[in-house]
Amino acid sequence: MAEANDMDLVREFARHNSEPAFAELVQRHINLVYSVALRFTGGTGDAQDVTQAVFIILARKAAGLSARTVLTGWLYETTRFTALRLLRTRARRQAREQEAFMQSTLEQSGGDNLWHQLAPHLEAGMSRLAERDRTLLALRFYENKTGAEAAALMGIREEAAHKRTARALEKLRKFFTKRGVTLSSVAIAGAVSANSVQAAPALLAKSVTAVAIAKGAAASASTLTLVKGTMKMMTWLKLKFALGSGVALLVTVGAVTVTFSENNKADNLAAKEIAKRSLEKYASLTSYSDTGKSVTLRNGKMIDTTISNTRMEKTNLFRIEWEMIPPQGTPTKNAVWSAGDGYFCIQAETSYSPPAWSKKEQTIKAALGNAGRASPNVPNAFFNLGSSIGLLATDGRPNVVRQKDGKIGSFDCFVIAWKGEIGATTLWIGKQDFLLHQSQTESALGGSPTSFTETREDIVINQPFTKSDFIHPVAGVEKNWQIN
Secondary structure, eight states, rough: OSOHHHHHHHHHHHHOHHHHHHHHHHHHHHHHHHHHHHHHOOHHHHHHHHHHHHHHHHHHGGSSSSSSHHHHHHHHHHHHHHHHHHHSSSSSHHHHHHHHHHHHHHHHHOSSSHHHTTTTTHHHHHTTOHHHHHHHHIIIIOOOHHHHHHHHOOOHHHHHHHHHHHHHHHHHHHHHHHTTTOOOOOHHHHHHHHSOOOOOOHHHHHHHHHHHHTTTTOOOOHHHHHHHHHHHHHHTTTTOSSSSOOOOEEEEEEEEEOOOOOGGTTOOOOHHHHHHHHHHHHHSSEEEEEEEEEEOOOOOOOOEEEEEEEEETTTTTEEEEEEESSSOOOOOEEEEEEESSSSEEEEESSSSOOOOEEEEEEHHHHTTTTTTTGGGGHHHHHTTTTSSSSSTOOTTTTEEEEEEEEEEETTEEEEEEEEOSOOEEEEEEEETTTTTTEEEEEGGGGGOOEEEEEEEEEEEOOOOGGGGGSSSSTTTTTTTTBOO
């Protein structure tokens, strides 16, 4: 069992209720879970309750976890949610205990002044990061994995892992600075790496394993209540790896403030902050798919309708197909795709004629640039192709404002808008998922009022694909092409 990876052990437990497999998972991760719970709750008893609850939840949800789950990230997020649930019900007592705990920690530790400064604020700062960034920092500095090991677990390039780590540390540095803790990113990384995980009580692993394997049958009433409440919250918020949770916990010495600011209640967000969170959300995903419908009107008359289908997976797999349907005439099909062996494009293909042109591009950005009618906004954000590309990049637009909230299908949405050189743009961004559900651009180029509206439906995130999902159905069309 010792050489198996985390998800192999999870599957072994889910299939055969294997006690050795689950015990190995507990041994690997109990110190991390306990340490995070301790910083959140401020008391060893509550930290042990949270730890027990987290592993009961793992036992109950093991069969439903994707093979691509990074268990460190999943356990970190579940610990946060469980601790939040506990603090919500015990806030008054926790305020007193947190003060006593922090004071005793500072008195006992003695030697590491950096950690003394960081400890009271660390989990609050981590809670402000995107979930994927929290997972990366937990792998790098809580479990002290190398950049290469963390990148492999998260399915990204090592260079990308280093860049994301640096950006996340910089966000933590700014967070700590606002709270009077002025340290460099290097100092923060060193202090967290050396001190963030401590050994859980010696007998806790055995009791956690025994109770969790029985799915909590022998747990105390208070622990079962905590498990039930946390699982209900997780289901409500649809928590899964790489999906932003939108719940913040603020902990300060001498007081505990539990702030539940779910995405659908974030009414105080500014327009640019909404766009920024949407960009961060797309960048945190591992895969994405949707269907879209675009309608173009000129002088109130329909010019064409475009139906599109988008599939994307990090790091460079995608297939975007769209069909332009004019009011009269022949529909034309178009596609851009990469199955990992090049970037290909087909334009103006019909049922009875070959493509008007087809080619192989040198870069992913160039290939996606040919997908204009399928909207480059989501692909640009998903592949993080540039901060100045696409409608969600609002930094260079000074007049971005929030409008009255709206609804697209069943999704409650923030609505943000601005006017630019070519006309007015409006975006509908989901309150719960921070994904782009509709965009509309209105212009008067050439003196003709034109409206272009695209609605995205059937959105699915973090769903594993196979290579065949990205190969264009016209067999062999990508062979023997020359780069233009």
